[in-house]
Amino acid sequence: MQLKSIGQQVVAIVGASSGIGRDTAVKFAERGAKVVVAARSEPGLQSLVAEIRNLGGEATYVIADVSDFQQVKAIADKTVAEYGRLDTWVHTAATGVIAPFEKITPEEFARVVDVTLMGQVYGAMAALPHLKQEGRGALIHISSMEGRRSLPLQSPYSTAKHGLEGFLDALRVELQHEKWPIAVTSILPATINTPYYNKVRTKLGVKPTGVPPYYQPSLVSDAILYAAEHPTRDFVVGDAGKILDLVQRVSPALADSLLLAIAFQGQRTNEPKSADAPNNVFEPIAGYDKVEGDFRNLSIPSFLDNLDKNPPLKWGALAVAALGIATALGIFGKNEI
Secondary structure (H helix, E strand, C coil), rough: CCCCHHHEEEEECCCCCCCCHHHHHHHHHHHEHHHHEEECHHHHHHHHHHHHCCCEEEEEEEEECCCCCCHHHHHHHHHHHHHCCCEEEEECCCCEEEEHHHCCCCCCCHHHHHHHHHHHHHHHHHHHHHHHHCCCCCEEECCCCCHCCCCCCCCHHHHHHHHHHHHHHHHHHHHHHHCCCCEEEEEECEECCCCHHCEEEEECCCCECCCCCCCCCHHHHHHHHHHHHHHCCCCCCHHHHHHHHHHHHHCHHHHHHHHHHHHHHHEEEEECCEEEEECCCCCCCCCCCCCCCCCHHHHHCCCHHHHCHHHHHHHHHHHHHHHHHHHHHHHHHHHHH
């Protein structure tokens, strides 16, 4: 499957007013792509388009709530009307309620699923006809490591991300069966330093935080741009996410014990915050139209992501590791004899 170079692409980015989406939009534009950005926050979109144009890029915006299919469809339609086609669809929009399950209302749970899962489903529904019209392209959906391993206190978000992984698995095989050269990628970030934890609703009594360590949004946007040119099934961003994924695969009970030890206190700061504080669950809120959140001091580098962008190096490293393990086992076996 051959995807266009980024400089030749028309890209729609949903959930672009802040965080990963905002950083991704700027990077696509810097490399010559034409971009259409969408979110609920018009001030955030206006400032983003102005930033891109000041850099010499081409961009326009669409205001949309992703829980409404017609509004999502309008993003894809606007992209084609403005630039003649759609090559890559990037979907980052999400919201959350951080609280014990018993304190979450049915309306709150449903809203998180509507935005974080159904919004992504609507995105694929809206984008696919245009990608098929073009004859190739990429669907890039921002999932989460919570799509592989749920976290306590984040049951609606974890539910939505698990559902997204199931949806993408089914869609990917259907497109392969129909022989469409359309890449379907799931990006699964670990804890990322975006304004997400400023904007979501919390019932912990304090401002929430992700379980450290944090990684900077640029790691995720770099993975997205890589997937836009290189068909990629999934991409776990952040070494801690890769470790958690391995633990979950080897022993879910061990992952349970690990999270029991660190995830409850690890998602709490010491900053008081009430349940009725402004949040973005049902409406956008002002003041957070930026890329980074408040946890840069907890951010660390990630070393293994570069292996995922270099498959020969990745498989070579794995082969060396396997050979080393086999050699060690052989030595131990001889010693036992």
